[in-house]
Amino acid sequence: MMPIGVNLSNLTPGFSDPVLDSQQSFRGILHAMAHPGRAVTLGAGLRVPTPLHQAAAAACLTVLDMETPLWTDLPESSDAVDWLRFHCGCPVVQDPSNAAFALITRGEFLTSLDPFNYGEDAFPEKSTTLIVQVSGLLSGSGKCSIRGPGIAACERLNIHGLKKEFWKAWRANHGLYPLGVDVLFSSGTTLVALPRTSEAGD
Numbered sequence: 001m002m003p004i005g006v007n008l009s010n011l012t013p014g015f016s017d018p019v020l021d022s023q024q025s026f027r028g029i030l031h032a033m034a035h036p037g038r039a040v041t042l043g044a045g046l047r048v049p050t051p052l053h054q055a056a057a058a059a060c061l062t063v064l065d066m067e068t069p070l071w072t073d074l075p076e077s078s079d080a081v082d083w084l085r086f087h088c089g090c091p092v093v094q095d096p097s098n099a100a101f102a103l104i105t106r107g108e109f110l111t112s113l114d115p116f117n118y119g120e121d122a123f124p125e126k127s128t129t130l131i132v133q134v135s136g137l138l139s140g141s142g143k144c145s146i147r148g149p150g151i152a153a154c155e156r157l158n159i160h161g162l163k164k165e166f167w168k169a170w171r172a173n174h175g176l177y178p179l180g181v182d183v184l185f186s187s188g189t190t191l192v193a194l195p196r197t198s199e200a201g202d
Contacts, residue, residue, distance in 0.1 A: 010079045012047040014061055014087035025062040029184070032193035036200075037146040037155030039139035042191045049079040051105050053133050055186035057083075060131065063101060064088035071099035071128075073106060080105075099128050107134040107185070111165035113173050116181050124178040127196075136160030137187040148198040157192060157200075159185060167201050174199055 015021035028040040043058030051074075064070055066089045074081050081092060084103075093099050096115040104110050110132060119127035142158025173180040173196060180196035194200055 010049070011083055011086055012049060014046075014083075015058075016045060018061075021058075022062050025058045028191065029059060029062060029193070032184070032191055033150075033182070033195055035150045035155075036148060036193055036195055036198040037139060037144075037151065037157045039137060039190050039192050041189050042186075044189045049083050051133070052080050052083070053186045054189045055191040056103065056105075056131050056133050056184075059184055059186065059191065060084055060088055060090075060101075060103060063129075064090040066090065068100040069093045069098055070101050070103060071096040072103040073109070074103070096128065100126075102128050102130045104130060104132045107132045107161045107166075108163060111163055111169065113169045113181055118173075118176055118179045118181065121179070124180075127179065128181050130181055130183045132183055132185050134159050134161035134185055134187050137185055137190045137192055139190075139192060144200060146194065146198050146200045148195075151198075159192075160187075170194070170200055 025042050028042050032038065032040045043054030046054045046057055048054055048057040068090055070090045071093050084090060096102055097117045102116060116128035119125065138158040140156060142156050144157040144159055146155040146157055177196055182196050183194040185192045
């Protein structure tokens with residue numbers, strides 16, 4: 001069923017092979033979640049509307065469907081939202097606390113995690129997963145240190161385009177475990193995961 005109000009004239013394609021590409025992307029996301037701070041490549045062949053990153057778009061194509069509400073900072077009338085509605089079929093919600101996933105295209109403005117759903121004591125998995133676009137990602141070096149499950153000692157990560165307030169919010173988020181949000185950072189075709197189990201600071 002065609003999503004209402006979608007402008008087809010400006011739509012670019014999604015995955016060239018939806019089944020195989022989504023499976024490959026899903027494996028990449030799982031690998032990133034299992035190894036926080038380690039970079040994976042997603043969406044290298046995608047043509048995506050501005051301002052979407054290829055890795056963020058590939059993650060959306062993989063995890064979003066008609067039963068996964070999305071909140072985003074994109075204008076509702078944008079080509080990017082039309083692209084997501086058409087290829088993913090996801091409902092776009094106005095309240096971030098009602099979102100299963102949140103796509104933040106301007107990571108520099110992400111200074112609080114409180115608007116999102118931290119999950120419930122009985123159902124911590126009901127929390128929001130954030131897909132956050134940043135201006136640059138470099139795994140293996142940098143001043144950001146990440147520790148926790150899936151990391152032998154300490155993973156170093158250089159993230160461009162986040163404010164210091166984010167890391168303060170992240171420490172509070174980590175302290176809520178098993179509640180809390182998980183984050184997927186993207187820059188171009190690079191994706192890095194920061195699950196709630198990870199301690200991290202810039």
